[in-house]
Amino acid sequence: MTEQMQVTRSWFDEVIVPTYAPAAFIPVRGLASRLWDQQDREYIDLAGGIAVNALGHCHPALVKTLTEQGQRLWHVSNWMTNEPTLRLARKMVDATFADRAFFCNSGAEANEAAFKLARRYAKEKFGEQKSQIIAFLQGFHGRTFFTVSVGGQSHYSDGFGPRPGAIQHIPYNDIAALKELISDSTCAVVMEPLQGEGGVLPADKEFAKVVRELCDQHNALLIFDEVQTGMGRTGSLFAYMQLGVEPDILTTAKALGGGFPIAAMLTREAVAQVFQPGVHGTTFGGNPLACAVAETAFDLINDPAMLAGVKEREGWFRAELEKINAEYHCFSEVRGQGLLLGAVLTDAYAGKAKAFVDAGIEQGVLVLVAGPNVVRFAPALNLTAEEFAEGMCRFTLAVAQVVNA
Numbered sequence: 115m116t117e118q119m120q121v122t123r124s125w126f127d128e129v130i131v132p133t134y135a136p137a138a139f140i141p142v143r144g145l146a147s148r149l150w151d152q153q154d155r156e157y158i159d160l161a162g163g164i165a166v167n168a169l170g171h172c173h174p175a176l177v178k179t180l181t182e183q184g185q186r187l188w189h190v191s192n193w194m195t196n197e198p199t200l201r202l203a204r205k206m207v208d209a210t211f212a213d214r215a216f217f218c219n220s221g222a223e224a225n226e227a228a229f230k231l232a233r234r235y236a237k238e239k240f241g242e243q244k245s246q247i248i249a250f251l252q253g254f255h256g257r258t259f260f261t262v263s264v265g266g267q268s269h270y271s272d273g274f275g276p277r278p279g280a281i282q283h284i285p286y287n288d289i290a291a292l293k294e295l296i297s298d299s300t301c302a303v304v305m306e307p308l309q310g311e312g313g314v315l316p317a318d319k320e321f322a323k324v325v326r327e328l329c330d331q332h333n334a335l336l337i338f339d340e341v342q343t344g345m346g347r348t349g350s351l352f353a354y355m356q357l358g359v360e361p362d363i364l365t366t367a368k369a370l371g372g373g374f375p376i377a378a379m380l381t382r383e384a385v386a387q388v389f390q391p392g393v394h395g396t397t398f399g400g401n402p403l404a405c406a407v408a409e410t411a412f413d414l415i416n417d418p419a420m421l422a423g424v425k426e427r428e429g430w431f432r433a434e435l436e437k438i439n440a441e442y443h444c445f446s447e448v449r450g451q452g453l454l455l456g457a458v459l460t461d462a463y464a465g466k467a468k469a470f471v472d473a474g475i476e477q478g479v480l481v482l483v484a485g486p487n488v489v490r491f492a493p494a495l496n497l498t499a500e501e502f503a504e505g506m507c508r509f510t511l512a513v514a515q516v517v518n519a
């Protein structure tokens with residue numbers, strides 16, 4: 115490599131569009147659930163790149179596939195198909211309710227495809243008037259204009275001109291509100307089986323069951339956004355598998371490529387048929403490099419021992435967080451499922467989730483927020499007992515730092 119310039123965090127404020135306010139350190143390498151920054155300071159990673167690095171950093175099997183496929187074929191475009199995309203689709207279809215897959219590059223793109231598909235399906239089958247999309251307050255579906263409009267946090271969609279229409283929001287888990295709103299004009303109900311960004315809030319089983327029934331009654335499609343909950347995160351391949359309710363369309367992304375960008379939309383045969391050639395598309399979607407890596411990640415994650423391990427690790431977190439809380443009394447509850455857990459702050463610490471994250475960085479452990487009142491954990495599914503113990507030891511120090519401040 116040629117001589118490199120000394121990169122510093124201050125460059126961010128000079129050359130990057132200020133969409134984010136990143137941490138003061140710059141990670142330069144990772145291995146399993148550890149990261150090291152430019153000064154070689156070590157961090158235990160309990161954030162997992164926001165539920166993306168499901169197998170930790172630089173998993174040897176993923177590195178091997180990336181290297182091998184990288185020397186074979188990267189991109190051919192969608193006027194040709196390729197072996198990795200077909201293999202991955204076959205595996206995902208075999209493992210789920212779905213008959214067909216559409217690949218793209220991000221969660222927002224998968225949801226964009228899902229919403230367009232639902233609209234087109236309703237129009238072709240039932241007519242123009244069937245266009246209403248029902249979604250939930252605090253829901254998050256991505257940052258394209260359609261997906262941010264379906265998302266239930268209006269401050270993300272305000273200020274960009276007229277929004278796409280016929281989208282309505284109701285409170286999550288509110289059966290009465292859904293009964294009131296849904297009609298034969300509803301084309302789709304969109305929900306996360308467990309709201310991630312919105313505060314790590316699980317759907318009630320009864321609610322999910324009623325959503326499915328009402329969708330059937332009104333010929334509306336049920337779309338599950340499993341961008342965050344998918345790929346083993348909750349202890350089953352997809353969260354719907356524990357809810358006892360199957361969607362008509364499912365989107366997934368974050369962990370699908372184990373850190374390599376790729377997303378998928380899965381659906382049933384009859385729905386898929388409205389996406390005939392030319393109706394929708396993406397240049398990079400389904401490229402052989404991303405699909406090859408995702409296939410390896412899929413094989414490792416869709417494994418009974420790996421999924422059982424997620425439940426076991428949930429137990430580790432719950433026990434340890436309870437212990438921390440017994441001493442520091444800062445959490446009102448720990449909620450979520452599998453390795454998507456949220457420690458909800460008590461009133462005394464309301465709005466201070468970010469302070470716990472910052473203290474974590476100081477102590478050498480990475481955790482996330484989910485809104486202002488929830489500290490979120492989304493670590494690698496293969497987090498080791500040693501990484502967990504060290505991480506929680508540092509997190510305890512972080513909690514003490516905030517509480518004693």
Ligand SMILES: *Cc1c(COP(=O)(O)O)cnc(C)c1O
Nearest residue numbers: 220221222254255256310341342
């Ligand atoms: C992260 C997320 C998205 C957006 O995914 P991107 O890859 O950032 O576009 C959509 N839905 C849910 C539930 C998410 O957690």
